[in-house]
Amino acid sequence: MIKLIWSLFTQHAIPSLLGLMYYFLLMVFLLFIYHYISYSMRRKDPSYQELFEKLDGFARPAILMFIMFLIFTYVAQNIEGFDQVLIKGGILSCVTIPLVYIYYSDPHRFLFL
Known part of the structure; x- marks a missing residue:
């Protein structure tokens, strides 16, 4: 029984969670x-100048990390998998992304949105 549950978990749950992480x-x-x-x-606005410089320094590594993630996940799995x-x-993700949006969409609780 435990082997059956473990095989179902590894067959369905792990690829589902990996795909959810990919979409997230x-x-x-x-x-x-x-x-x-x-x-x-808004780069010309002086109040956003410092923020844009910080974001510009972070942009290239973030883009490269995402491209590397895409390549590694594609290479790690065979095409059918x-x-x-x-x-x-x-x-x-059709279930979790709306739930996350509902939870984090209140601007009074989360000021970073």
Whole structure:
């Protein structure tokens, strides 16, 4: 019985969690690019000048880390397994991303949004 539960866990839960992590990092990366572009539009404003310089110094390593993550996850999984990871992670992210948005969307509790 324990072997059956463990095999089901490794067969479905681990690829689902890996796919969820993949979609979450993709979402974080896209939000980073969005904020980077929005701050670059306000670059002429002196109040945003120091913040943009800090963000500009962080942008290149963040982009390189994300590209390396994409390459390593693609190489680590075979193509059929990678497709399964994306499908299972996409299904799991359809549930978790709205829940995270509902929890963190209150601007009074979380000032960084």
